Structure formats: C-alpha cells, structure tokens
Amino acid sequence: MANLTTKWATQVAESELAAELPRRWAHTQGVAERAAEVRRLLRESSDLLVAAATLHDVGYAPRLALTGFHPLDGARFLRDEHGADERLVRLVANHSYALLEAEERGLRNELASEFPLLEEPLLVDALVYCDMTTTPDGARTSARERIAEIISRYGADSVVGRFIRRAAPEILSSVQRIEAALAAQPR
Template sequence: MGLTEWAYALSESLLAEPLPRRWAHSLGVAERARSLSPILGHDAGLLEAAAVLHDIGYSPAIAATGFHPLDGARFLRGREGADERVVRLVAHHSCALLEAEERGLRQDLEGEFELERSDLVDALLYCDMTTTPDGTQTTSTERVDEIVQRYGPDTIVGRFIQRAAPEIHAAAKRVGERIADLSVRDQPR
C-alpha cells in the first residue's frame, strides 16, 4: 500500500464515523492538495497524504491534549507507514505554532517536531484555509471569518486565527502566485 492510500485509510478509520463533517473537510483539503500537483512535482503525494491526515488529532480515539496538530503528529510518529515529513506537516499545519502558544504548548510542539520546507507548509495551509468545514472550496478570507464566527473571537481558536490571518492570507497569495506563474509558462507562445 502506498503512502496516500495508507493515509486515506487511516484518516477514514479515525474520522469518518465519529466526526463525519471533519472527514468531509479532510477529503476536501486532500482534493485541493491534488489540484496543486503541477506545482509540487514529486512532493504531490506527500502533500496529499498530509492533507487527508491533517485533522486526525480531533479523533476521540487519539485526542490527548485537545490540541489536534500535536495529538495527530504524536499519534503518527513512529507508526508503520508514516512518513516523517507527513508527520511534521501535520504537526505544523495552518500556523499551529501560534495556536500552540495560546495553549501553552509551543515548546512541546517546537521541541518534538521540526518544521517542514516552507513551500510545503504554505501549500498545506492554502489547502486547509481554502476548504470549508464541509469540504467545498472557499477563500482564505471567508474561511478565517467562518472560524472566528464558529468559535467566537475571544476563544483560544478565535484569538489564534485572528493572529494567524495575515500569514494565512500571505501563504494563500504565495501559492496562488505559483499556480498563476505555472499557468503563464504553460501558455502557447
């Protein structure tokens, strides 16, 4: 079984039944990741695997700290079939260091998991923050607004996402520019 097939099966086993909406979101994020394959080259499968796994830390079967990036990465670490780069992407997805700081877990996250390459971090951030909770496409602005509204502006998640918004939008712009640059290069002359 390849990495992406393994990732889909594991994510489905942890999310589909207990958290069907989170599963739908994860499938949508993975679909967005597949759409980026022209700019990712040989890392396309790696990003798709991380995308479908990025929220497994919400699963009641593995949630320990209540901070899903850390719980998901800890679960994946050392698991047969897990790629260390996927684990790092799950650990640090969508500005996780800022939320870890809000939760008093930044040292744990930084100490246990190195950051992955910035272009892949951007790509996963883009995929997550341009996908609704139901798995459909949206803009990063609409997604940030939806998260603030859902959790409330004064909650841990609300505060974190508002602090992260500039980086979320910047990453979405960087990925959008990479897609546009590739499209321009592919145009007949």
C-alpha cells in the same frame, strides 16, 4: 492514480474520522481534493502534500485527542502508532500555523521541540492553502471567508479565535503565494 502513501493516508483518516466526525471527514476530503489540484507545484513532494492534507486533522478523532490540540495529537499518533515519515508527521504537526495556536495553549515548546517546522516553504504554504480554502463541509472557499467562519464558529475570544486572528496575515500570505504560483504555471 494514488500511490501507496496517499492510499494509506486515506485509509487511516477515514478509519479515524468518517464514522465519529463525519463533518471533519468531509473537510478532510475537501482539503485532499485541493492538494490533488495543486500537487503539480511540488513535483517530488506532491504525494507528501496529498498525504498531509488527508491526515492534517486526524488528531480530532476522539480516541486520539489526548492534549486537545489536534496537530500535536495527530502527529504523535502518526509517529507512535504508524511510524509515519518524519516530514509527513512534521507537516501534520505544524499545519496552518499551528505553532501560534500551540503558544495560545501553552504547548509551543512541546510542539516545536518534538516536531520542528519543515524548512520547505512551498510545501508548508501549499498545505495552508489547501486547509484554509476548504469549508468545514469540504467545499471551496476563500481564505478570508474561512478565517471569518472559524472566528464565528469558535468565538473571537476563544483560544482558536485568538490564534486565527494572529495567524490570519500569515495564512493570507501563504494562500496568496500559492495562488500566484498556480497562476504562473501552465496547466
């Protein structure tokens, strides 16, 4: 049963994404499902993972897209409009190696100073795993297929294409660490 934080996260994400961006909402639901599957790795931070997975792409909502960089826009929205937990906001701001994309967009200093990366490697890796093993439609995929899909969708020379190619080794390492942790843990 979801706690209040995860219920709240679902309500916020659904209200911002479902009607205007149904495919992004489908992806978000798939990422949240992956988080529910791996939450056993995180014990006391498991609800935080599910909430961050549910809210990671909220910054794509048209009314929130002020900079056009969804991790920053989403984190600011959660902080400023909802007074969300600092760890949650920092996870959303930095999900899936967003700092590398921020650099491509000339927003690295802004992102890093406003929302420093959490020093919780397992939690950060788990969110990367959930996001990067979920297709745009919410289905399960491999991280390699997801990276290839992103490059194909945005183009290799686009800001996102350049970012994802730079981030790919880190993404694959994060996914590998979570897969190894899951394999080592009894169900």
